[in-house]
Amino acid sequence: MNVFLLNAMKNKSLSKSYKLMAVYTQGRNYSTPIQDAKPFNSIPGLSSLPIIGPLHHFLPVVGSFGPKADLFNVVGTLHKKFGPVVKMKGILARADMVFLFEPEYIDQVYRVQEANPLRPGFETLEYYREVIKKDTLVGVFGLTTAQGEKWRDFRTKVNPAMLKIKLVKVYAPGLEEIAYDTVERFKRIKDDESYMETNFVSEINKWSLESVAYVALGSRMGCLHDDLTEEHPSRKLMQCSKDIIETAFKLEFLPNPWKYISTPAYRKIIKTFDTQWEISKQYIDSTRKRIDERGYDIPEEEKSIVEKLLAIDERVAILMGSEMLMAGIDTVAFTATNMLYNLATNPDKQKKLREEIRSGETHKRYMRACLKEALRLWHVVPSNLRRTDRDHVVGGYHIPAGIDVIAPNEYLSRLEKYYPQPNDYIPERWLVDKGHPLYYGNAPAIVTLPFGFGIRSCIGRRIAELEIELFIKTMINTFEITWEGPPIKVVNKLTNAFVPPFKFRFKIAK
Numbered sequence: 001m002n003v004f005l006l007n008a009m010k011n012k013s014l015s016k017s018y019k020l021m022a023v024y025t026q027g028r029n030y031s032t033p034i035q036d037a038k039p040f041n042s043i044p045g046l047s048s049l050p051i052i053g054p055l056h057h058f059l060p061v062v063g064s065f066g067p068k069a070d071l072f073n074v075v076g077t078l079h080k081k082f083g084p085v086v087k088m089k090g091i092l093a094r095a096d097m098v099f100l101f102e103p104e105y106i107d108q109v110y111r112v113q114e115a116n117p118l119r120p121g122f123e124t125l126e127y128y129r130e131v132i133k134k135d136t137l138v139g140v141f142g143l144t145t146a147q148g149e150k151w152r153d154f155r156t157k158v159n160p161a162m163l164k165i166k167l168v169k170v171y172a173p174g175l176e177e178i179a180y181d182t183v184e185r186f187k188r189i190k191d192d193e194s195y196m197e198t199n200f201v202s203e204i205n206k207w208s209l210e211s212v213a214y215v216a217l218g219s220r221m222g223c224l225h226d227d228l229t230e231e232h233p234s235r236k237l238m239q240c241s242k243d244i245i246e247t248a249f250k251l252e253f254l255p256n257p258w259k260y261i262s263t264p265a266y267r268k269i270i271k272t273f274d275t276q277w278e279i280s281k282q283y284i285d286s287t288r289k290r291i292d293e294r295g296y297d298i299p300e301e302e303k304s305i306v307e308k309l310l311a312i313d314e315r316v317a318i319l320m321g322s323e324m325l326m327a328g329i330d331t332v333a334f335t336a337t338n339m340l341y342n343l344a345t346n347p348d349k350q351k352k353l354r355e356e357i358r359s360g361e362t363h364k365r366y367m368r369a370c371l372k373e374a375l376r377l378w379h380v381v382p383s384n385l386r387r388t389d390r391d392h393v394v395g396g397y398h399i400p401a402g403i404d405v406i407a408p409n410e411y412l413s414r415l416e417k418y419y420p421q422p423n424d425y426i427p428e429r430w431l432v433d434k435g436h437p438l439y440y441g442n443a444p445a446i447v448t449l450p451f452g453f454g455i456r457s458c459i460g461r462r463i464a465e466l467e468i469e470l471f472i473k474t475m476i477n478t479f480e481i482t483w484e485g486p487p488i489k490v491v492n493k494l495t496n497a498f499v500p501p502f503k504f505r506f507k508i509a510k
């Protein structure tokens with residue numbers, strides 16, 4: 001067994017899943033000798049030029065894909081043209097990438113690295129935290145950008161508060177109230193169709209920010225007030241979340257020499273990180289003040305995430321609070337919109353869900369299936385990534401350490417061989433028994449990973465699921481939702497986003 005797994009098993013603070021992973025990997029044999037493998041350079045893929053790598057394929061006119069290429073289609077073309085292992089040279093000093101299209105190959109690379117999952121990317125945020133904010137953060141860098149020991153220390157501290165279902169469920173009454181307030185606001189604005197068609201994203205982001213802020217800070221932010229001003233800090237937080245994704249895409253996936261000179265996009269992202277940091281810090285400081293003024297302790301399960309973490313490590317509490325206010329807005333809003341769209345365009349499923357909601361059943365089986373099916377069709381993050389920390393032999397090819405291995409999970413989740421009628425919204429596939437042709441378990445579990453993989457998977461998963469289920473429940477119980485227009489469009493810039501107009505129509509449900 002390798003040294004990472006041995007260390008993992010010795011470390012008592014690591015989760016059970018860690019140990020299970022170790023046992024699982026131990027039983028496998030991936031030991032094709034490297035000398036028998038085909039060399040890394042022989043992996044097929046797009047042709048590449050010095051410095052700019054494969055970028056010329058994305059240029060106007062001459063590029064085979066062009067500048068407006070849809071990443072979903074690019075991935076599909078790579079698969080069809082080059083097969084199950086595809087190489088893409090890094091652009092401007094970025095690491096080379098390998099796309100894996102066989103679940104077994106992804107499993108091989110991701111699982112063996114499970115004790116030390118490396119997920120680089122977001123280099124600008126890493127630079128901001130580790131260089132610009134060095135003196136403030138003093139070695140605690142958050143989950144999104146940290147690797148190795150620093151990541152593990154942080155994650156071990158925050159895992160229980162954020163992932164234990166029992167602890168997360170205590171936020172349900174507050175989140176239900178927020179869902180109710182959002183629906184009341186929708187009732188007031190729904191008939192202004194031109195406003196809703198343009199501003200649906202900002203309306204739904206108000207709900208997702210209000211919800212995640214409530215869980216993080218234990219109080220209401222006030223995003224749902226009808227007279228929310230442009231200067232309200234919540235507006236700025238929502239804008240930051242969007243600008244960070246947009247600008248990070250330009251800086252990290254398109255050629256931009258920000259590592260050598262200060263470019264306008266670089267200055268913009270640093271300013272945005274500053275604003276995001278300042279506002280979240282203000283909110284966290286007020287939370288701390290409120291706790292001090294209260295002067296007495298409340299039961300552990302009633303505390304907000306920040307309050308729980310303040311008792312463990314102050315810097316961890318501040319950074320986790322700030323990450324929640326960054327990572328918990330657009331992700332959750334996108335998934336709720338995804339679900340609403342699929343329910344609006346599949347009225348029979350919507351009816352069935354309403355019946356379950358009104359039946360008073362507590363198991364919510366159909367609700368869960370509706371959410372899983374929406375996530376299968378559109379992952380917020382369409383591909384997962386791990387950087388190799390050792391040599392691998394995959395599909396007969398040598399993949400050395402330092403390569404970004406991409407699992408194109410959203411693309412795989414829409415292949416007929418894994419899910420019959422793959423582009424249809426069929427929540428039932430998550431409910432039918434083994435043996436049924438639609439049974440979800442016919443696809444290997446690693447095909448569909450909307451929340452990522454293993455111990456580095458999304459820390460906000462339980463919170464997101466709870467927020468979305470309560471919101472959808474209130475929406476579907478109140479409204480009959482239809483979609484009156486052509487199919488919705490999705491763009492992918494690091495994460496998926498829907499494009500206006502939003503042709504939802506909301507009628508009070510009988």
Ligand code: HEM
Nearest residue numbers: 143324327328331335380381451452453456457458460464
């Ligand atoms: C439906 C909503 C969401 C989806 C689909 C989603 C998806 C993801 C994915 C795919 C990853 C990468 C995991 C990996 O590399 O294996 C991730 C990481 C992360 N997510 Fe989420 N996310 C969602 C909501 C949230 C929320 C609400 C929060 C905060 C409360 C959050 C905070 C984070 C953080 C901090 C990480 C980095 C974890 C680490 O590296 O240890 N996410 N998420």
